[in-house]
Amino acid sequence: MKSANRLKSIAPFHVMDLLAKAKQMQAEGRDIIHLEVGEPDFSSPKAAIDAGIGALKRGNTHYTAATGLPELRQAISDFYLSRYKKQVSPEQIMITPGASGALQLISSLLVDVGENLLLTDPGYPCNRHFLANINGDGILVPTEAEQDFHLTPTLAKENWNDATIGALVASPSNPTGAIMSKQQIQALHKVVTDQQGCLIVDEIYHGLTYGCDAETAVDLADNVFVINSFSKYFAMTGWRLGWLVAPEWAMKDLDKLAQNLFLAPSTPAQYAALALFEPDCIAELETRRAQFSLRLNYLLPALENLGFVVPAKPQGAFYIYADISGLKHALSNDSMAFCLKLLEQTGVAITPGIDFGHQQGHHFVRFAYTADIPVLSDAVNRIATFLKS
Ligand SMILES: Cc1ncc(COP(=O)(O)O)c(C=O)c1O
Secondary structure, eight states: OOOOGGGGGOOOOHHHHHHHHHHHHHHTTOOOEEOOOSSOSSOOOHHHHHHHHHHHHTTOOSOOOTTOOHHHHHHHHHHHHHHHOOOOOGGGEEEESHHHHHHHHHHHHHOOTTOEEEEEESSOTHHHHHHHTTTOEEEEEEOOGGGTTOOOHHHHHHHOOTTEEEEEEESSOTTTOOOOOHHHHHHHHHHHHHTTOEEEEEOTTTTOBSSSOOOOOTTSOTTEEEEEESSSTTOOGGGOOEEEEOOHHHHHHHHHHHHHHTSSOOHHHHHHHHGGGSHHHHHHHHHHHHHHHHHHHHHHHHHHHHTOBOOSOOOBTTEEEEEOTTSSSTTTTOHHHHHHHHHHHHOEEOEEGGGGOSSSGGGEEEEEOOSOHHHHHHHHHHHHHHHHO
16 A cells, blocks of 8 residues: 655655654753744633633534634624724635645645645745645745845746746745735735736734734735634634635635535634634733744844844744854754754754755754743853854
8 A cells, every 4th residue: 555646745844853852852851942843832812711611611512614603704804904904804704724724725726736836935834735735836936035035026927837826925924034015915916916826825923023013915806815823823723723814706615625624613712712802812912922022132132143144034923044054063054963963962942944945944943932031041052052062
């Protein structure tokens, strides 16, 4: 017996090897600092946990509509109005099993066998695997540090081919934390539209921006899809809940796909999510955002002092994507070996750039500032000692 051939183009995360090693070291009593995993260290807000438990106790354990609970679609629509001053009809909002569910739905909706989407390199690795899973392709477009690793209109034009049906970008981005301005998104949208394609904007790190706001693309045009999630700003990774804002013309087919692929998103998670939009809860999330901002303000200069170079200015998410090639260290050409050695010698776990693309990945590492400042400071001291070794 064998797995389908397309599995050959679906790669595992390199960071998983690191995580396994970190866990083994932890089991042996080593003190490990986890800066490798892409999720908030904060637990889900208590109000959401209570609402989820309440839903279970009330017996809300059955399927909802495939498009999600109408109350939650309405709550998200209200959120777009209060936070962004944008009108989005609840009919165009679909609740999904995480942003991952939304990415899977969009790939299945738009991409035929052999067709492709333009993706950024570096970028979120699962995107190209969602495409491979439906026998489509992701064209990894090498982006430039000087352009904050964004997919520019020029790059989109240059890399568009006969089988390209659109572009997928994330703002704020994983792994860089860089944000596309309104003008940058509009300019990219123009190129995509000129080619009769679609633009997909992954806004999963919205809400986690520091010193600036990120513009949402929800009302840009009817060839634009926006992905979001309760995982990051709302700290609900384990509940597996996200959403998708889609043009009206796509909703019927998305509903049909969701019915078949997932039946419905998790019911208790949807009831829990309703509590997240209450003012007290938003206030708590904003306090956490301020904490992330302080951490960034601490960690970025601390790493730069050690010789890491951070070409794309991180303004959002909770990541710093740092160039190690200028460091005086024997492994500064090999991010995976660098991360493994760093973990072994110091107990600090970070992610090698090779997880995010092919271009320059050997020279980059990603730090997730998902720990308090004293822990980050401990990590910085350990890294300083490592670099002297
Ligand atoms: C850019 C990006 N998109 C999508 C996801 C998937 O998130 P989830 O399925 O938890 O909502 C992630 C997770 O790290 C991500 O970084």
